[in-house]
Amino acid sequence: MIGVRDLSVRLGEREVLTGVDATVRRGEWLAIIGPNGAGKSTLLKAVMGALAHRGEVDVGGRSAATLKPRERARLIAYAPQTPALPPDMTVFDYALLGRTPYIPYLGRESRHDRDVTASVLDRLDLAEFAVRRVGELSGGERQRVVLARALAQQAPVLLLDEPTTALDLGHQQQVLELVDRLRRADGLTVITTLHDLTLAGQYADTLLLLARGRAVACGEPGKVLTEPLVGEHFDARVMIEPGPGGRPVVHLVRGEP
Amino acid sequence: MRTADAAAGQSRARPLWLAGALAVLALSMVAGLLGGAADISPWQVVAQAADWLPFVTVESGLTPVEQGLLYELRLPRVLVAAVVGGLLAIAGAGYQGVFRNPLADPYLLGAAAGAGLMTTVAIVLLPQLAAGIPVAAFAGAVGGVFLAYALGNTAGRSGGTSTLVLAGVAVTSFLTAIQTFVQQFKVEELQRIYAWILGDVGGGWEQFRLVLPYAVVSAVLLLLHGRMLDVLSVGDEEAVSLGVRAARVRFAVLLAGALATAAAVAVSGLIGFVGIVVPHVVRRLAGGSYRSVLPLSLIAGAAFLVLADLAARTVIAPAELPIGVVTMFVGAPFFVAVLRMTRRTAT
Numbered sequence: 001m002i003g004v005r006d007l008s009v010r011l012g013e014r015e016v017l018t019g020v021d022a023t024v025r026r027g028e029w030l031a032i033i034g035p036n037g038a039g040k041s042t043l044l045k046a047v048m049g050a051l052a053h054r055g056e057v058d059v060g061g062r063s064a065a066t067l068k069p070r071e072r073a074r075l076i077a078y079a080p081q082t083p084a085l086p087p088d089m090t091v092f093d094y095a096l097l098g099r100t101p102y103i104p105y106l107g108r109e110s111r112h113d114r115d116v117t118a119s120v121l122d123r124l125d126l127a128e129f130a131v132r133r134v135g136e137l138s139g140g141e142r143q144r145v146v147l148a149r150a151l152a153q154q155a156p157v158l159l160l161d162e163p164t165t166a167l168d169l170g171h172q173q174q175v176l177e178l179v180d181r182l183r184r185a186d187g188l189t190v191i192t193t194l195h196d197l198t199l200a201g202q203y204a205d206t207l208l209l210l211a212r213g214r215a216v217a218c219g220e221p222g223k224v225l226t227e228p229l230v231g232e233h234f235d236a237r238v239m240i241e242p243g244p245g246g247r248p249v250v251h252l253v254r255g256e257p
Numbered sequence: 258m259r260t261a262d263a264a265a266g267q268s269r270a271r272p273l274w275l276a277g278a279l280a281v282l283a284l285s286m287v288a289g290l291l292g293g294a295a296d297i298s299p300w301q302v303v304a305q306a307a308d309w310l311p312f313v314t315v316e317s318g319l320t321p322v323e324q325g326l327l328y329e330l331r332l333p334r335v336l337v338a339a340v341v342g343g344l345l346a347i348a349g350a351g352y353q354g355v356f357r358n359p360l361a362d363p364y365l366l367g368a369a370a371g372a373g374l375m376t377t378v379a380i381v382l383l384p385q386l387a388a389g390i391p392v393a394a395f396a397g398a399v400g401g402v403f404l405a406y407a408l409g410n411t412a413g414r415s416g417g418t419s420t421l422v423l424a425g426v427a428v429t430s431f432l433t434a435i436q437t438f439v440q441q442f443k444v445e446e447l448q449r450i451y452a453w454i455l456g457d458v459g460g461g462w463e464q465f466r467l468v469l470p471y472a473v474v475s476a477v478l479l480l481l482h483g484r485m486l487d488v489l490s491v492g493d494e495e496a497v498s499l500g501v502r503a504a505r506v507r508f509a510v511l512l513a514g515a516l517a518t519a520a521a522v523a524v525s526g527l528i529g530f531v532g533i534v535v536p537h538v539v540r541r542l543a544g545g546s547y548r549s550v551l552p553l554s555l556i557a558g559a560a561f562l563v564l565a566d567l568a569a570r571t572v573i574a575p576a577e578l579p580i581g582v583v584t585m586f587v588g589a590p591f592f593v594a595v596l597r598m599t600r601r602t603a604t
């Protein structure tokens with residue numbers, strides 16, 4: 001569904017990504033992991049089309065470079081790490097923004113656009129929040145509202161940049177379960193960056209480990225989350241053992257006193 | 258289907274607010290026609306206003322002198338105040354959207370300083386040519402914005418907003434410095450320059466005819482961009498992810514806002530506070546979507562300036578206050594009151 005070939009991104013003087021390759025099949029969940037500054041968010045933004053880059057990005061078999069911005073937006077939805085939420089906007093109006101790629105530049109949304117938005121809010125248990133202002137919501141509710149906007153876009157590919165940042169344990173689980181459910185129900189292709197390695201290993205089918213702008217490992221969680229790989233690239237002392245469902249669980253190991 | 262009901266409720270609220278704002282504007286205009294010397298009742302004003310409409314004939318019972326007073330003096334005055342107030346408020350709302358900054362106002366990008374400079378130059382060089390002032394002010398306002406935009410785009414990354422704001426600040430202080438310098442050459446014209454700066458909507462039908470075409474074009478352009486400003490409010494990156502070219506939207510809104518500001522400034526001088534207060538009040542009351550904020554700012558700005566002009570004419574009658582003094586004197590406490598009334602935890 002998404003193919004990235006030899007992707008390089010330069011921000012100012014610095015090359016942030018160098019020759020990254022990745023393939024994500026329809027309905028698959030890819031988690032991008034890596035230490036701070038490895039280029040995780042940059043990779044998402046390049047795939048989304050917000051950054052100039054070298055190399056190829058394919059979406060559903062078409063070269064992304066040939067897609068008009070609106071066409072691309074109908075194929076790829078994106079939720080940033082720290083979304084700007086206009087505090088005075090209602091939840092419904094905010095989620096309705098997801099319909100933008102379907103509405104003519106100076107046109108109005110149709111009945112269908114409103115119906116899609118309403119059903120997405122229903123699905124995310126946000127129905128009762130529709131007329132609330134975005135600024136009045138809690139952290140977990142906001143994350144769901146941002147997700148609602150992305151889903152209203154009805155794009156087959158969903159890019160989420162650190163969807164669990166600043167959420168407590170329960171809300172992290174809630175959001176990831178929700179994404180997983182939607183992915184299974186609608187056949188969405190999901191690409192997330194995730195900080196928490198254990199969470200990434202639990203939910204994603206494939207992990208892509210970035211370090212200093214390069215893809216250093218890619219594969220199923222058990223192959224990427226190994227003590228040597230994580231130890232080397234995160235510069236951390238870890239112990240990894242099989243957890244629920246045989247997927248790896250990463251523990252930090254305290255140093256000798 | 259609770260969501261659908263709620264969403265429908267949301268879309269119903271917008272026309273309600275619009276109807277309410279229009280009612281307030283109509284009342285303000287009747288009050289504006291009533292205010293001042295001469296003993297005319299509200300009903301006579303309404304009847305007379307109906308009589309002015311095409312295909313309508315209503316006997317208002319006013320004498321020809323009273324009719325002349327209403328038609329030649331008060332009506333154009335009320336209409337100019339309404340148009341100028343509406344333009345400043347909608348331009349302010351548009352700029353706040355483009356800059357994602359609640360402190361943006363229509364004069365932010367050098368429009369006021371440019372108009373002030375060119376008007377001062379016109380008054381100093383051609384003191385007898387009063388008809389040239391609107392042209393000079395218009396050219397100055399457009400020139401000021403153009404300068405700021407060109408400077409902002411060459412100095413910073415193309416399309417960024419913060420360099421644009423800084424460029425506006427630089428252009429404003431530079432042009433104001435020249436303006437102050439120029440006015441020192443003709444100290445005897447200082448009063449005329451200050452009278453212009455403090456604003457005036459008493460220029461009659463001529464003034465109204467000058468501003469109307471620009472007002473219609475710029476207001477329609479801005480109103481059409483309400484949904485796009487909502488998209489911009491989530492940030493440039495997300496706008497891109499929604500298939501919107503943010504820089505293009507910004508350019509269109511800045512252009513329309515500059516046109517609106519230049520037209521307003523050209524006919525009425527530098528009336529302060531309308532462009533920043535009105536959109537905020539609207540946003541506090543009716544929510545933050547620009548699809549409501551833009552039309553409601555247009556209407557509420559019109560009503561606000563009509564009432565401000567009424568106060569300017571009547572408070573120390575038969576003398577008149579400059580309308581810019583009234584907007585600031587009344588606007589500031591009113592703004593604080595609205596802020597307090599609608600205080601919330603998250604803003």
